[in-house]
Amino acid sequence: MEGTDNVLPLRKPGDRRRRVSVATILAMSFGALVLASVGGVLALTVGANFQNTFDLLAKNGNLLIDAMDDSLRARLDRAQDAVSGLGELYREGDFEIDDSGAMNAALAGALVAAPDVAAILIYDRDGNYRGIGRAPPGDADAGQIRKIEKQPERSPEIRAALVERQQLDGLQWGDFALANGHLYANASVPLVREGAKPDGWIIAPVDLLTLSGITKELSARFETTAFIVDGEDRILAHPRLLEPRSEGWENEPTVPLARFGDPVLARFGERRPIDEFQQGASGVEFSEIEPRLDGPSSSDRDDGSVYILITKQITGYGVRPWTVGAYFTRRELGDEIMRVAWSAAIGVGALLVALIAAILLGKRLARPIRDIAAQAHMVADFNLDDVKPLPRSRVLEFDNQAAAFNAMLTGLRAFTAYVPRSLVAKLVRSGDSDARRPREALVTVMFTDICGFTGITEQLPAQDGAELLNRQFEMQCEAIDKEGGTVDKFLGDGVMAFFGAPDRLKGHGAAAVRAAVKIREALQAYNRIAIAEGRVPIRIRIGIHTGRVIVGDIGASDRVNYTIVGDTVNVSQRLQELGKLVAADAECAIVISGETAARLNGSTTLAACGKHRLRGRGEPIDVFLVEEQVTADATIEEPAQEKVAQGG
Secondary structure, X not given: OOOOOOOOOOOOOOOXXXXXXXXXXXXXXXXXXXXXXXXXXXXXXXXXXXXXXXXXXXXXXXXXXXXHHHHHHHHHHHHHHHHHHHHHHHHOOOOOOOOHHHHHHHHHHHHHHOOXXXXXXXXXXXXXXXXXXXXXXXXXXXXXEEEEEEEEOOOHHHHHHHHHHOOOOOOEEOOOEEEOOEEXXXXXXXXXXXXXXXXXXXXXXXXXXXXXXXXXXXXHHHOOEEEEEEOOOEEEEOHHHHOOOOOOOOOOOOEEHHHHOOHHHHOHHHOEEOOOOOOOOOOOEEEEEXXXXXXOOOOOOOOOOOEEEEEEEEOOOOOOOEEEXXXXXXXXXXXXXXXXXXXXXXXXXXXXHXXXXXXXHHHHHHHHHHHHHHHHHHHHOOOHHHOOOOOOOOEHHHHHHHHHHHHHHHHHHHHHOOOOHHHHHHHHHHOOOOOOOOEEEEEEEEEEEEOOHHHHHOOOOHHHHHHHXXXXXXXXXXXXXXXXXXXXXXXXXXXXXXXXXXXXXXXXXXXXXXXXXXXXXXXXXXXXXXXXOOOOOOOEEEEEEEEEEEEEEEEXXXXXEEEEEOHHHHHHXXXXXXXXXXXXXXXXXXEEEHHHHXXXXXXXXXXXXXXXXXXXXXXOEEEEEEOOOOOOOXXXXXXXXXXXXXXX
């Protein structure tokens, strides 16, 4: 392009701000930047040393928390396994309540296999209990297993808990119980046969002093103070709990942190995250606490030091989450950080003037480049909602750059206001100016639907329901994008997508089936985790049909959508609905038409479902269920008529 008639104006009329070129700035700051480079090397060295120190501490902290987590779960999971196994034995008729022979033998065997369980008790519906237990510490036969004869439960708290337990099914960890000066966590399962009401409940109490033993052992090994907190405000396990209780809270089930006598944990709720540490995906958090010098405790820990806490939340063993953690003083990081700090201070003092100049000029020069690079990356990914217009600059080149970028951003946002981002990317990559013009094309259409989603979300808070739906949409869209499909729209709790437009995708029928199989695999992985965590699994129906549609910009003159219309869309939706009939109990029912099935080779195992008359259509069509995964390297044979229709 020659001349300037068609050049986009980068300044408003009358804009006479004074601007300076990059060449002038570089000439004026060259000497200062040479000196600043020395400071840069120093900064990199100091930063690397600091980061290495913190990384080493983070690794040790993760080792400590992992060791606590593993030890805790090893003890409590044995209690779960004991009651679950006994519940299964009862269901199969291996023993009866009050059958002192078979029942006591089964209970004794389970108790031997769970050394951290204090007793295994069976409660009947009248509130009576019997079972097998270990003699408590201090008894002449301490630790030995002995029979507990049938007797009524006299504790009103435990009787109230039993009434509440009758409303719950399956394995449960109840609230803590205090007995004989010891605090117990309780795992329980109902004793049920053939779907009848529970005949009783089997309960395995675990003495939480064993958890304090874990904290004491790990405190000694890692030279720290380990602890376990119930929720955010009560102590569950701590080395001090192994000592005789003489602080006035010996009869309380759990002790409030404010009264426990540990000034660090007394301010547990005021901990502050530490930015120097990487907060990993394992859920480990690094924070700091500065105890009050005038607190109610006389502990030697209350010395004004800043303490570092390493914590992690675990769930599933009580009515509230537990927090496992440990703390130590910053001084325990060692002298290495102090040596690095002193060397940094000396270097900073020597290069103070050069660093000031480097900071001022570096920020001036780097900010526009950094901003446009970051924004351009988001534009390349079509994350346009997060892109911010670049500020204008007094530097000539940067000002022109910002104006051009902002103009481009305005145009892209206007275009993507009515076209999906993934579709925009395909249209841009195609380079075809006529790609949006309505045309007839042979495509494969997919409809998905989450079975019973309304019923599932009625049991969840609104935020949790939205997050669940977003997670399912994310899994489905990822599978569709990987196979070259285009997500058209979201319909309630379902997705409509098509394959073969705007780009001419070879083997779009097979690609749609592969995408459906990927959705099934992702759903199966999700459900395994959901079931393990006690959440409701998800079931999905998918309908796929291949046929001719009108594809392109459809709508009014001032509002259009790039979409598809035609009977093929209706057929694929009806196939999805047909999944209720042909695969009612399937975790992920993939129902395809005969037209789509004809485009698959032997790598896909199909189950013929016969001919079905779909709502809105006169003639029945062949229907198949996809049973096995499509192999990644499968060769797809396309019918000759599709190749002709697509021009290849």
